[in-house]
Amino acid sequence: MKLTARGEYALLALVYLARQKKNEYSRVETIAKEQGMPPQFLEQILLTLKRSGYLGSLKGHHGGYRLVRASEQITLAEVIRLFDGALAPTASVSRYFYEPTPIRKEASLVRVFRDIRDFIADKLEKTTLADVIAPEAERSGAAV
């Protein structure tokens, strides 16, 4: 797993939108400026998120993008898979993007990387946008 700029911008944009008032639309230009992202690149990303059912949009004067799914239902894992592909460190231990790679026959190496994949997948599948925007004190899973 390797986060790219595209994937990081997508996460940041979602976090931004999750923090807005429900049913409020935010313009691309605004999000881009506030988060310091290239606006046209961000637009590309928001459109992908829209096509995948995360965002709704409105054209014209008070238009923009808004979140249409509950932030509690959006995991980091699915967003990263959408933009950056496999969570696994190598395709031969990936569930969603499996492909054989050179190490596939070395069972003990595979086991090590599978353990890593499992940890990453578990962590990112259990972390939602809501967790990310929650104030420090309320974060679920935080030490008591």
Add this chain to the structure above:
Amino acid sequence: MKLTARGEYALLALVYLARQKKNEYSRVETIAKEQGMPPQFLEQILLTLKRSGYLGSLKGHHGGYRLVRASEQITLAEVIRLFDGALAPTASVSRYFYEPTPIRKEASLVRVFRDIRDFIADKLEKTTLADVIAPEAERSGAAV
């Protein structure tokens, strides 16, 4: 962290050499054939490993490469860092390859990825070549 063909070949070659008799030299052609790797690409990799002090070599008739460091002292982490760079999923949580990336200001995202980085680094720094070549039963950390 993302394993590339280069990194996977490096690990496999080291595993291969760690299994050979001490002080025995293996030819590039032999390793390449047995492991199904492109010989000239493998050569490039073995030379990098030699320059980094993992291997020794001998020219001529009974020449080849051999391991010169104890397999217990070679961790997967260092090999992967040498060929594929950072273990972290993004440079902004990397210790050895730090660079600021877009998510750096979103503390709770950073925390998630730092946890992932820590797990990967811990696992790969604790796993040595010797662990990889050990027969199933003796593997340290295996369930009793």
Add this chain to the structure above:
DNA sequence: AGCTTACTTGACTATTATAGTCAGGTGAGT
């Protein structure tokens, strides 16, 4: 010594991914 073997060096190439940009089109609201 000379030949063969096999490591060694450095440059070179093709393909793919990444990080964007750009021009023009569509629909909502005033």
Add this chain to the structure above:
DNA sequence: ACTCACCTGACTATAATAGTCAAGTAAGCT
């Protein structure tokens, strides 16, 4: 009907990946 802001698809530049290639150097055998 005009403006704003989304929308579409194609386009570009740079870098990384996965190799290949040609020429050289050193070791050992005859």
